[in-house]
Amino acid sequence: MIQDPPLLDVRGLTTEFVVARKGAARTVRAVDGVSLQVQRGETLGLVGESGCGKSVTALSIIRLVQPPGRITGGTIVFEGRDLTTLDEPEMRRVRGARIGFVFQEPMTALNPVFTIGDQIAESLVVHGLAGRAAARSRAVELLEAVRIPEPRKRAGDYPHQLSGGMRQRALIAAAISCCPSLLIADEPTTALDVTIQAEILDLLREMRAQFGLALLLITHDLGVVAHLADRVAVMYAGRIVEEGPTATVLSRPAHPYTRGLLRSLPGSAPGTRLRAIPGAVPDLSALPAGCAFSPRCADREARCDQRPPEPVALSPDHHTRCYLHTKAG
């Protein structure tokens, strides 16, 4: 069977920030050789804690990393073109049109002085997909698609007139307005209450089916991943440490970090000690020479501190970066 090329094929993506610390400029590698693929219509969950590089990975893919950060290596092939080679006008035709984006905080992602109808219509007009009037009525249709009641009336509302959940719906409507093939959602439900979160996750699932969207879902919540993602990639200190089908990774995690995360969740035996991961997330400007997780790892061996492990295939679709799964020697 010949598989179609992936919709998004990121290889060896490296993004660095130059930071001044104690007078000297230092380079911090926020994303370190990340490779990931998203097939058409597929949902990939990118999981990790704050500072692990998951948001910078997303911003790098749409080339919105702001100085002092910049992409220093790798390729980002999307719909057959390497985005790293595009000039800014070409890139602008990709952003919003072919790749939609949903951010964590819907209030800051929306412009407070324009109505939500205008903001949804804007990308259609900018990308030349519709005239003003057509874009306006399309905006109302989109608000209906994301289940906002009284869409015609709501299109004239300003962001502050909507609740958090409704704002996130409006933002999703704007993100899918140009029928992109890929939607990148960065912690789309983190700022929301749990009942609203459930509604937004349902909506994302529906939109994915209705518009044939592929989804790159960035989150720290393993529950959200279990709910929505076909495959999951776990990031730690700028690297993907495990990647595979969601059910496999969550039920048979291979990397000690993934195992630790799942074990530390409350759930099984109320009132007992939780099995916490010791230590803290490392400072990216002072990473150990070997595996970045080794200082916190119970399975640490001598070789862990020498050089970071290479990815190992546990099965054709399940990979991890850990010496536990490579033969010593």
Add this chain to the structure above:
Amino acid sequence: MMPLVDVRGLVKEFSRRPTPFSRSSVVRAVDGVSFVVDEGETFGLVGESGSGKTTTGRCMLRLIEPTSGQFLFGSRDVFALKAADMRAVRRDMQMVFQDPYASLNPRMRAGVIVEEGLVIHGVGTRQERKDRVRELFALVGLDETQLEHYPHEFSGGQRQRIGLARALALRPSLLVADEPVSALDVSIQAQIINLFMELQQALALTLIFIAHDLRLVRHLCTRVAVMYRGRIVEMGRIDEVFREPAHPYTRALLSAVPDPDPRAQQQRVTFDVAATDLGAPLRDVAPGHQAAI
């Protein structure tokens, strides 16, 4: 068991000043909340944003003044106390705040932050206070060498340990913790939850744990009250409420938490506000388990 906390009919209203676009109005953030917490118990107060859970906690410590109601704390009628007497009571009840970044003064060293309450309440000599701060640092798992560090030199989890040390400095019997781990990374949350459980046992603390994370509340608490729009809609022993939720809102809330177990079959229940009598009083649905239905 003696009840240590007895809150009766707590009401807190906020008035909104008129603007050119709207008339003045009154928002009832907490609307007649009553609950009892036994000594040594961990009581969970859960709800979504705007449900009034944080306001309830703040009113209890009179960080904001309640509009009406009564709070019996042991033998003391807290809301009836004058400011000077209130100060003495506050030694005995302390708060841990949600945001470990905003709740520590960035210009004060960690040791000074923890010591401040002792100074204000005139506890001990200078040397005794220094010793107590060292003891507290050890108690919450911080290193003595960090006494002179400023808050920005600590990670989020460590800052929450400082917040906890500060709250425990005066040996309170009641600790109100308002979302103490929600700003922390997943891998750090478990460490702080373990610390809460250890300290509660070691110090025989009574703990009111305000949170939106139902999994955490289930793990940590012995009883729980579910708040919705300023009212308690359900209250009871933690295993009862989770096993047999009686109020439609509680059912919706419990079913909305995404389960990280890929084998879990989740059936989501939605909450129909219009079909629910939000004014219904709490009534017994099982021994020690009440719901407003």
